[in-house]
Amino acid sequence: MAENNLMQLRKSAGWSRPQLAERMGTSAQQIEKLEKGMRRLTLDWIERFAAAFEISPAAIISGESPPPNAKPVLLEGPSAERMHEDLPIYGTALGAPKMIDGEAVEQTHLNQGDVVGYAKRPVILNGRADAYALYVVGQSMAPKYDEGEIILAETKRPARIGDNVVVYLRARGDDDDGQRARAALVKRLVRKTAAYIELEQYTPPITFRISIDEITRIDRVMSLSDLLG
Structure with missing residues (x-):
C-alpha cells in the first residue's frame, strides 16, 4: 500500500479529525482508519482529501512529510475540482x-x-x-x-x-x-x-x-x- 501524508497534512492545517471529517462529509472514525491504513485509500478518497486540503492528489501518497508549521497550498496537477x-x-x-x-x-x-x-x-x-x-x-x-x-x-x-x-x-x-x-x-x-x-x-x-x-x-x-x- 502506498504511504500517505494524511495525518501530517491534517496536523499542519491545524484541524482535528472531527473538523476534517466535517469538511469531507464523513466521520472522524473513517478519517482515523484512513490515516492509520486500516482502510484502503481509494481514488475517490484521495480526490476528497485533495479537495479538502486544496492540494494535488499526488501529494496525498507522495510519502513526503510536510515541513513543520507548513500549511497545505494549492499545487499544480490533477484536481478534484477540475x-x-x-x-x-x-x-x-x-x-x-x-x-x-x-x-x-x-x-x-x-x-x-x-x-x-x-x-x-x-x-x-x-x-x-x-x-x-x-x-x-x-x-x-x-x-x-x-x-x-x-x-x-x-x-x-x-x-x-x-x-x-x-x-x-x-x-x-x-x-x-x-x-x-x-x-x-x-x-x-x-x-x-x-x-x-x-x-x-x-x-x-x-x-x-x-x-x-x-x-x-x-x-x-x-x-x-x-x-x-
Missing part, C-alpha cells in the same frame, strides 16, 4: 459462475449499452474516449477491489503481465459475431500465450486458463499511479 463528471459507468451484475477445472470462477454480466451513471474523469483521461468505469461485483478480487468499488479501464494500452484486466468472453451460438461478449472476468493477468491466457483471482485464490478462442478482447484496469500521472 474533474468533469462524464466518464461512463457501464452496468454490471454478478453472473453465474464459470466452472474451470472444478473451480467456480465469478463472472460479470456487462452491458456497454447500459450507462448507469458517470464518474469523475481524472484530468489525465481528458479527451480519452476509450476509458470507462465499472462497478465491481462479487468478492473474487477482494481485498484488491471490494464489491461496489468503481474501477477504471482502458482499451488503448495493451495489458501487461501483472496488470489487472477485464477479459470479455465471446458469445456462443447464433449470438457469436466475433465481437459480442456474453460475460466479463475482472482478474489479474498472469501469463499470455498464443493459445491461452492465465488469470488469477484472490478470493478464493485460484489461477486458471482461458482459451484465446473464448476471448473477444482484454481491457486494462488502470492503476492509481496511472490516474495520478
Whole structure:
C-alpha cells in the first residue's frame, strides 16, 4: 500500500479529525482508519482529501512529510475540482459462475449499452474516449477491489503481465459475431500465450486458463499511479 501524508497534512492545517471529517462529509472514525491504513485509500478518497486540503492528489501518497508549521497550498496537477463528471459507468451484475477445472470462477454480466451513471474523469483521461468505469461485483478480487468499488479501464494500452484486466468472453451460438461478449472476468493477468491466457483471482485464490478462442478482447484496469500521472 502506498504511504500517505494524511495525518501530517491534517496536523499542519491545524484541524482535528472531527473538523476534517466535517469538511469531507464523513466521520472522524473513517478519517482515523484512513490515516492509520486500516482502510484502503481509494481514488475517490484521495480526490476528497485533495479537495479538502486544496492540494494535488499526488501529494496525498507522495510519502513526503510536510515541513513543520507548513500549511497545505494549492499545487499544480490533477484536481478534484477540475474533474468533469462524464466518464461512463457501464452496468454490471454478478453472473453465474464459470466452472474451470472444478473451480467456480465469478463472472460479470456487462452491458456497454447500459450507462448507469458517470464518474469523475481524472484530468489525465481528458479527451480519452476509450476509458470507462465499472462497478465491481462479487468478492473474487477482494481485498484488491471490494464489491461496489468503481474501477477504471482502458482499451488503448495493451495489458501487461501483472496488470489487472477485464477479459470479455465471446458469445456462443447464433449470438457469436466475433465481437459480442456474453460475460466479463475482472482478474489479474498472469501469463499470455498464443493459445491461452492465465488469470488469477484472490478470493478464493485460484489461477486458471482461458482459451484465446473464448476471448473477444482484454481491457486494462488502470492503476492509481496511472490516474495520478
